[in-house]
Amino acid sequence: MDAMTLVPCLLGLVLAPLLAGIVNRTKAFFAGRHGQPLLQLYWDVFTLLRKGATYSRTTTWVFRAGPVVGLAATVLALALVPLGGIPALLRFPGDLVLFAYLLGLLRFVTVIAALDTGSSFEGMGASREVLFAALAEPALLLSLAAICLETRSVSLSVMLEDISTATWTNQGPALALVAVSLGIVLVAEAARIPVDDPTTHLELTMIHEVMVLDHGGPDLAFILYGSALKLWMLGSLLVGLAVPVRSGHPLLDAFASLGGMMLLAVIVGIVESSMARLRLVRVPKLLVGATALALLAVVLVLR
């Protein structure tokens, strides 16, 4: 069974850019366009990796370290995330806190790299990113706490292994609330509509995109790949909760979870096609709402 623990990590590393491709194709389908190829992000990353990087004279080593440390933190976080019932490569009691703070480290290095450029636009994006992240974090941790209390464990792998159809019959309302809350955290953390628009290049409305404007070449490749991995990780948490297929056959479970991930990408694409981005002042309301839902889930589980 030990070889199985490599599966979630490897699948994530290989398939994460495909998820972004599915989102883009769904959006293209709804807009009546043909859309870019499914594997576009792979080609983008390969092309960027072959290019050289240009660095401004005002930047320091902080700017160069940002993407590398960020990608390292993301890959390490990926090693902690199980896929459905298949346990993760690294697992120990309390790994969910490490998971949350590896995401925090990724955000921190992105933000200081953005501030290091001295550009006022990047500073604006950094301040927005930090504000929204600070509001999304309690929602993420409270959601995980609700699952912890329900499954009586503090390790992501064990938690998601214990979720089954029986858990859903007993605690349906609470788990549904956690799923909604995690979904909102996912769109906020992965910089998706309705919180952020990954395709916009208007400085006044950008959040995540504006912080990486000055990165190029391999650095940009790391950042693009890292954000695909982030979407994959948060997606596998949500899918592990919402697709409670735990048949005992690893292959069947893995396929069910993968199907869930593809469905999630399609749903993200549908949401992006049918909604406009929220006004910036409305976003905190959405995130505080997610926190309140997670709190309610904790209450329902605790009683």
Next chain:
Amino acid sequence: MSQGAGAEAVLALLVITDLLLLGSSRLRSCIRVVAVQGVVVSLLPLLLHGGEGAARAWALTAGGVAVKGAIFPLVLLRVLRETAVRREVEPFVGHTLSVLVGASALVFSLWVDTRLHLPVTLAGSPLTVPVGLATMLIGLFVIVSRRKAITQVLGYIVVENGIYAVGVALVGGVPLLVELGVLLDVFVAVFIMSIAAYHISREFDHIDVDQLDRLRG
């Protein structure tokens, strides 16, 4: 789903509508949210006491859905149409802070619930009383923190919904006539308050209650 899970889903919906009311900025959507909450809370007797005396539970649910889900929103939307007021809520306390206050009201009610030694065995979910208490507190908060007379009517309805939820959980055997009488009282109160709001708007061209602190000769 078992009976407990059904009641729990209703209670979760109750809290979600509370928070939605605190978070939404348009009067029209506030009225809709309160209507949904009225329907949801009316389902409680059916879920908690559906087994014994089913006819009574059905009558209560039907009365509640008709009054809170259909008549109240129609009356309030009519007032909103007739009075030419701004459609925004304009709260004294911001929406985000309001949602946080709502969440802390829920936590506070849970704490109060652990200190209460309720003498009866509760029907359905043990969460009914704290959620009902939280709904009452949130209703009171809506009354004091919002500017418009209509939002005060909404707060009053929410307080009544909370009292109703607690009542349903604690007392199973109140006669049908008494319960329907309470419903009639609420109905008349909302009716009169709506008419009052309409006349305030005709007289003063606004329904901002914070401007109603001076007498005019």
